[in-house]
Amino acid sequence: MPDPDFRFIESFEGGKKTAKEKLDDLRKQIEELAPVVAPAAAPAAAPPAAPPAAPPAAPPAAPAESPEDKTKRETAIGRADDLKRRIPEIVEQVASRYKTARVPSEYEALKSALDARLNALNKTDISVLRTQIDQLKRDVSVAPAGPLHPKFEAAKAAVDAARADPTEAEVKDEMTPQEVALREQADAGMGFLKGTKWLFDLWINFQPVIKMFQKMKCMGDKACAQKVDEDAKALHDQFDAIHGTRDLRERFAKALKSHGLTVRQGNNDELALVRFKELEAKNPTMSRDAIVMAAATEYLKLAREAGKTTVTLYGILHGQKAAPSNTESLQREVPYEIKFGNDPKDKYPVHAKGDAIIIGGKTYKLKATGTGVIGKDLKFSQLDITKKPGVPPGTPDTYNLTVSISSHGMLGDKIVHSETLDGNVAVKQFLDDVKGKKIAYDVQETKVFGMAKGDAYRIEVA
Amino acid sequence: MPIDLNRLISLVKGSKLLMDDERKEWLAKMETMSEPQLKKLSDILERAEKVNWTQELPKYEAAVQATEGAVAQFESTLASPPSHA
Secondary structure: OOOHHHOEOHHHHHHOOOHHHHHHHHHHHHHOOOOOOOOOOOOOOOOOOOOOOOOOOOOOOOOOOOHHHHHHHHHHHHHHHHHHHHHHHHHHHHHHHHHHOOOHHHHHHHHHHHHHHHHHHHHOHHHHHHHHHHHHHHHHHHOOOOOOOHHHHHHHHHHHHHOOOOOHHHHHHOOOHHHHHHHHHHHHHHHHHOOOHHHHHHHHHHHHHHHHHHHHHOOOOHHHHHHHHHHHHHHHHHHHHHOOHHHHHHHHHHHHHOOOOEEEOOOOHHHHHHHHHHHHHHOOOOOHHHHHHHHHHHHHHHHHHHOOOEEEHHHHHOOOOOOOOHHHHHOOOOOOOEEOOOOOOOOOOOOOOOOEEEEOOEEEEOOOOOOOOEOOOEOOEEEEEEEOOOOOOOOOOOEEEEEEEOOOOOOOOOOOOOOOHHHHHHHHHHHHHHOOOOOOOOEOOOOOOOOOOOOOOOOEEO | OOOOHHHHHHHHHHOOOOOHHHHHHHHHHHOOOOHHHHHHHHHHHHHHHHOOHHHHHHHHHHHHHHHHHHHHHHHHHHHOOOOOO
16 A cells, blocks of 8 residues: 555556656657558557447458548548538528528428438537547637646656756856857847847838849849849848747747647747757757747646746746746755766766666665667656645655656756666665655756757756 | 557547548647546547448448538528518
């Protein structure tokens, strides 16, 4: 019977996949989504569920859907969706017309015929399921502020708890020379355009007109017109490289729209852009949209905590929030000391096989599968400490522990504790030792901005 | 029973109930959905897996076509002058 005041997330036990690992699996699969292929999903060992209209038995494994069948299916679904949208409007229009000009019985007869058709459509298995999925879509969109899935919540809380807000100076100190150069270059660009956003907007808005007049001057000369196009593109690229905030805002707006958040233009959009470029430099293997998605997802919880509905790029990329961090209350009692990494002189020593965890004077050796870097050669877990809901701050004996994987990080990611999946023995031993005891952690700032796949890191918890 | 997220992702990616843009939409939303919502999504897609699409799709298409016919009749009535004014 687990100690009720020190419960572990079930996924940790028995070497199952952890919450963060699942979260990362999810992200990875999302990233791999494009281009989406839609083969019949592999029927895993899922519990059978009766269809709404209860076909007698599960059909034999369906062959892969041909492009023609896919088009046919999607066309039918699209047409049905369109009908569902149009019919209420049409019925309303006709009802309105009949109220004044037509014989009610005529209207009733037509409406009955239409209702019967609609009813027949709605009774098909596919339509029933489409209606359910549409309803769920509306529910999710209308009520985005509900509690997250506990596993995602735990994984996100891990990031939050470990999150710190390094000052600009601290970040800069930890940047590589290339990053410093990039930052300075971006800063210079911002300086050039600072206070001249109207110029940029003017240029963007009038660009098509300017281009049209330039082309008119070419008098039908194709080479001339082509050069106009090329010059315009080069100029646009140049502007966008320096001042790509509009594009960024739109991307974030798109990512956050369905969650009820509006991204507005802010006074510090340029600074946010600088921060975003740093993130991009730190995550060279991630697409811009993937980084946006990660940062937006990361920010969503903060926005909810703060009750925000309108946000700025700066707020998103600097993790502004109103609610205090859980870390604050965790820093009060420090009975244990945990250190990772063999060589404390290393800036970001790679956590590897044989690394020691020191807990309260006892040393535990990690059993890793090899040596390497996060998400590449080794799989790392994250030990997270989150407060049990409803427990007031400063009661450190009531935390839940979860272990989760971080294959790549997001904005502000800090790894609190790491362990390999194969090294669960050490973590379990650690958990056994601390179970039921008062425990608190002070996460030392790692100064790693936007932990990324391939980053090496050093964490100290003391 | 806890949700098998990998199974759910696999369902979203492969379900015939969804269009391609909807797959992306659901995968993006998934992280911020509550457990009951994820369960509901999973249930719906599991049911869709059990549908015999070879048999059901023609029925669905026929029903769509018939409804479109009824809608067209309705619309033409709307456009025509009243028979009893």
